[in-house]
Amino acid sequence: MSISVVELFRGAGGLTYGFEQAGLLVKAGYDIDPECRFPYEHNTGARFFLRDVQELEGADIAEHFFGSAITVLAGCAPCQPFSTYSRRYDDRQSKWLLMQEFARLVEESNPDIAFLENVLPLKFHPVFKKFTAHLARLNYFVKHYRVNCPDYGVPQSRKRLVLFASKFGEIGLFGPTHTP
Ligand SMILES: C[S@@+](CC[C@H](N)C(=O)[O-])C[C@H]1O[C@@H](n2cnc3c(N)ncnc32)[C@H](O)[C@@H]1O
Numbered sequence: 001m002s003i004s005v006v007e008l009f010r011g012a013g014g015l016t017y018g019f020e021q022a023g024l025l026v027k028a029g030y031d032i033d034p035e036c037r038f039p040y041e042h043n044t045g046a047r048f049f050l051r052d053v054q055e056l057e058g059a060d061i062a063e064h065f066f067g068s069a070i071t072v073l074a075g076c077a078p079c080q081p082f083s084t085y086s087r088r089y090d091d092r093q094s095k096w097l098l099m100q101e102f103a104r105l106v107e108e109s110n111p112d113i114a115f116l117e118n119v120l121p122l123k124f125h126p127v128f129k130k131f132t133a134h135l136a137r138l139n140y141f142v143k144h145y146r147v148n149c150p151d152y153g154v155p156q157s158r159k160r161l162v163l164f165a166s167k168f169g170e171i172g173l174f175g176p177t178h179t180p
Contacts, residue, residue, distance in 0.1 A: 004068035006030075006061050006109075008053050008075035008102060013040040015076060015117065020044055024072070027064040030056060053101050058108020065111065073111040075102050079119040096127045103134040106165070114165040120146060123161050132163070140165035145173045150180035 003024045007016055010029035013036070019026050026046035030053055040048045051060075053075075065071040077098040106114045114135060122128050123144065132142045144163040149156050164171035 001069045002067075003070045003072060004065055005072040005074055006064050006111075007046075008056075008073070008105065009077050009098070010036065010040060010046075010048070011076070012036055013044045013046075015074060016040070016044045016046050019074070020046075025068075027068075028061075053098060053105070056101075056105060058105060058110070061105060061109035061111075065109070070113070071111040072113045072115060073106055073109060074115040076117045077102055079122070096125065099127045099131050103131050106135060106140075107138055112167050113171070114140065114163075116161075116163040118161050120159055120161050132165075135165040140167060141170045143170050143172070147173070148176075148180075151176035151178060153178040 005016075005019050005024050005026045007019075007026060007029035010016060010031045011033075013029075016026045016029060026044065028047050028049055029040070030049045030051045031040075032050065032052050034050055037048045037050065040046070061073060077096075102114075102116070116131075123146075132144070135142050142163065142165045144161060147160045147162050149158040149160060162173070
């Protein structure tokens, strides 16, 4: 069964690499930073599109989903507005509006599953509540988890927030695969 992914805010391709390792087909992804093209295309088999997510429409994404059994829209919107480090140094960030753009594109492209990864403090920001409420209104089952990265073999002491929104029912997180 083919599971196709489109990724927003794709950066250097860490998330795409993980999806490919898990056997998913990443069809396309979008980022505004041209420096991301080389590492992205070098390390993954997916296509890089230099586009601002705010200018995308659902139809741009839906065309990559054509013929796929299961579709996934994934994105790690920039985390600077929510991280404790950048809040100390830059209070003027307004990039959290990109979370609303992500929700808009879920609504317009109607994937079976939406996936988000970000820093833990996002969970306590009103924009996260708005994001999950928006997806729930679209009839997604929304679940989020706190992930301790070393528990899954990542050689970093990071903790992350991951969110799954699915039309099929709640998506659970399997337990730790590694002992830190
Ligand atoms: C947290 S990084 C993504 C990391 C990526 N998921 C990975 O695994 O490597 C956020 C990315 O969002 C991109 N970005 C910021 N604003 C954007 C916008 N308006 N449209 C598209 N991409 C944007 C940045 O250039 C950056 O590469």
